[in-house]
Amino acid sequence: MSGFGNALSSSIGKKFIMGITGLFLILFLVVHAGINSLIFLDDNGLKFNIGAHFMATNWIIRAGEYILFVGLLVHIFQALRLTIQNRKARPERYAVNDGNANSKWYSRSMGLLGTLLLIFLVIHLKDFWVVSRFTGIPTVDANGHEDLYAVMREKFQDPVRVAAYVLLMISLCYHLLHGFASAFQTMGWNHSKYNGIIKSVGVWYAIIISIVFALMPIAVYTHLID
Amino acid sequence: MSTGNMNLTLKVWRQKNNNTKGALVDYKLSGISPDMSFLEMFDVLNEQLINTGEEPVVFDHDCREGICGMCSMFINGRPHGPKDLVTTCQLHMRSFKDGDTIVVEPWRAAAFPVVKDLTVDRSAFDRVISAGGFISVNTGNAQDANNLPIPKMQADAAFEAAACIGCGACVATCKNASAMLFVSAKISQLALLPQGQPERYRRVQSMVAQMDAEGFGNCTNTGACEAECPKGISLENIARMNRDFATAKFISEETV
Numbered sequence: 001m002s003g004f005g006n007a008l009s010s011s012i013g014k015k016f017i018m019g020i021t022g023l024f025l026i027l028f029l030v031v032h033a034g035i036n037s038l039i040f041l042d043d044n045g046l047k048f049n050i051g052a053h054f055m056a057t058n059w060i061i062r063a064g065e066y067i068l069f070v071g072l073l074v075h076i077f078q079a080l081r082l083t084i085q086n087r088k089a090r091p092e093r094y095a096v097n098d099g100n101a102n103s104k105w106y107s108r109s110m111g112l113l114g115t116l117l118l119i120f121l122v123i124h125l126k127d128f129w130v131v132s133r134f135t136g137i138p139t140v141d142a143n144g145h146e147d148l149y150a151v152m153r154e155k156f157q158d159p160v161r162v163a164a165y166v167l168l169m170i171s172l173c174y175h176l177l178h179g180f181a182s183a184f185q186t187m188g189w190n191h192s193k194y195n196g197i198i199k200s201v202g203v204w205y206a207i208i209i210s211i212v213f214a215l216m217p218i219a220v221y222t223h224l225i226d
Numbered sequence: 227m228s229t230g231n232m233n234l235t236l237k238v239w240r241q242k243n244n245n246t247k248g249a250l251v252d253y254k255l256s257g258i259s260p261d262m263s264f265l266e267m268f269d270v271l272n273e274q275l276i277n278t279g280e281e282p283v284v285f286d287h288d289c290r291e292g293i294c295g296m297c298s299m300f301i302n303g304r305p306h307g308p309k310d311l312v313t314t315c316q317l318h319m320r321s322f323k324d325g326d327t328i329v330v331e332p333w334r335a336a337a338f339p340v341v342k343d344l345t346v347d348r349s350a351f352d353r354v355i356s357a358g359g360f361i362s363v364n365t366g367n368a369q370d371a372n373n374l375p376i377p378k379m380q381a382d383a384a385f386e387a388a389a390c391i392g393c394g395a396c397v398a399t400c401k402n403a404s405a406m407l408f409v410s411a412k413i414s415q416l417a418l419l420p421q422g423q424p425e426r427y428r429r430v431q432s433m434v435a436q437m438d439a440e441g442f443g444n445c446t447n448t449g450a451c452e453a454e455c456p457k458g459i460s461l462e463n464i465a466r467m468n469r470d471f472a473t474a475k476f477i478s479e480e481t482v
Contacts (some may be wrong), residue, residue, distance in 0.1 A: 007475035009445045011406075012271050012434055012468055028462030082444050086402035089443030095237075096248055096329040099401065100455035108401050110446060182447040188472060190465030 011177055019076040019186035022179050028069060029176075033212045040215075040226045043167035045149020049141050054147040056167070071188070076118065083111050106108055106174035111173040120168035127155050169214040176206035229261025232319060236271065238283055244322050244339045250329065260320035264307060265297060265321055285344040290315040290442030292456065298398070299344055300331040305454050310415060313393060313456045325365050333394050334405035337440045349406060350440040356434035358429035359365040359412045361421050384418035387411045389457040396451035396459070402443030407451035409437045410467035411459045417470055426472035431482040434471055448474035 038048040055061050062179045099108055106113060110212060128151065131137060137146040156162055180202030184190070189198070219225045233256045241248025253273070257266055265287050272282035288296040297314040301307035307317045315424070322328060330344065338346040377382075390413075396407035413430050416422030445464060452461045474480075 003475055003481050007471075008469075011404075011435055011438050013475070014444060015468070016472065081372075082446075086404075086443040089403035089441060090334055090401075091336055092334050093280045094300060094303065094331055095239075096303040096331070099450070101304055101308075102399060103401075103448040103450040106448075107446070107448040133441055139261045164337070184460065185447050185465055186468060187444075188469030190462050202290075 006135075007218060014078060017074060018082070019077050019183040021071045021078070022183045024068075024071045025075060026180060026183070027175070029209050033209050035218060037212060039149060039152070039225060040219065043149065044141070044226065045152070046141060046145075048141055048149050049145040049147060051145065052132065053145045056146075063165060072121075076114070077112065079114055079198045080198075104178065107178040113171045115170055116171040117175060120165075120171075123161075123164065127161075128152070152216075153206065153220055156217045158220065162221045164218040165217040166214045169210045172213070173206050173210035177203060180205055230257055230262070230319070232258040232260060232322070232324045233433040234258055234267075234322070234325075237327065237329045238271075239331045240283070240343055241332075241340050243342055245475075248340065248343075250331075258319055260318065262319045263290065263315055264299070264301070264317040265315050279474075283344060283431070283447070286346075287315060292316040293391060293392040296394055298346065298348075298395075298448055299332050300333060300398055302329055305398040306393075306456050307332070311456055311458055313391075316456075332449075333398035335394075335397050335442065336399065337403065337405070337442050338394060340376065342365060348392070350442070351392050351394065351405070353411060353440065354405070354409055354433055354436045358425065358432035359416070361416060361425060363421070363444060364455050376419060380418050382425055383462075384415050385460065386391050387414035387418065387463055390415075390455075391424070391457060393456065395454050397442060399450045399454040400443065400445075401450065403449060404445045404451075405437050405440070405442040406445040406467065407455065407459055407461070408466050409433055410463035413467050414463040414471065417466060427470065427478045430470040432466060 008017060021108070035047070035051040038051050039045060041047050099105070131151055132146070132148055137148055137151055139147040139150050141147040141149065158163075181199050184198045184202075234255070236253045236255060237250045238253060240251045252273055253274075255267070255271055258270065258315050262270070265285075268283060268285060275282045286296045286298050288294040290297075292313045292315060295313075297304070299314045301317070302312065306312060306314045308321055309317055331348045332338075332344045333348075334342050337348075337350040338348055340345050390408060390411035392408060392412075394405075394408070397403050397405050400407075413433055416429065417426050421438075447461075448466075449461060452459065473481075
């Protein structure tokens, strides 16, 4: 049994942890994007607030939130550890290195893209999560639910915040563009009959998720929805 | 011996040994034939250096026909230069233009320390192989080959993995200096065949442990190794190694 710690601290074990937490976060994004898309119903946020109320009060979701934070932190710290180790594996850099000849820039820049996403997360959690969990949502909607939609509308009146959200969703897109298929490869799920599907689902997933998220601040700011 | 008309500027990494700092040094070459191999061009450079009383550039080479895995130059930012599926010795000067500046560096990885100039110590690969890249057989007559039926697809996949010449281009090009393509090819060539089965899960654990101990980096699936491999070793091998590693660590009851 002592083999498990040993297995997870090996180079492949660390990859497994990145892959599993990555896939978990990928699933989370589907739920998050799905519920938030309720704002596009343009019903003054009524359905969205029902969704938000459910997410804030259902005990399974609340327990899941802890798992989500653990998964996120593990993904971040493992990435940091791997980056430091990988730097050590090449102490002297090449004078000339033509990376674009053999790989995609975003596959080589996961650390940078991930750091941008971390900055986004800090802003994003402060904007909404801290408000809904701790400082409190000031108003209620017609159904008597806490009006998270009103908070969203207020936050996305600020053009700088809207621009930051949209730009950082581009880094999310590129992070997922590599991360999705990469997680499958890491887990050993490489199969000639499924590789094409994994690749195209990954590309569509990355593009759709990022566009859906980016559309939210844009739609609110431009009053596409009210 | 130069009979061509190409004029080149070479920027070559010169380093006395692993304890001293190296630097790129400029050399002018003229009269290079486009039919020369890249290493023959280096032979011309070295002759020129010897004639002027300078120390020739040390570089690894042996068979000069792309099968031994000794040559190892990082040329203009790519291992084995600009062509796909060739080693440095199979690269010809016709792949360059008259007047080009060519930067030549050694493989760079903590696990591949520079011995001198362009020669690095790749014995880390040997130690990974000794850790488990073999099958144990009893001595005596080889049994009849027909006793071991192997599906054609399986045999082909094993053969493709076995094409790895261990040059280290995968490590050289990987942004993390990871050796996973090499190690996975050496694991796969045996894992795919019946002779490799008895030690299959022991092998993957020992070889991965040795790979980690040698100080190679961790794979981030950029795919650069597969793109630069002179023998076209596929990333499928890394996935197979990961699967075998998971089976060995989480399912198999055997511990190493």
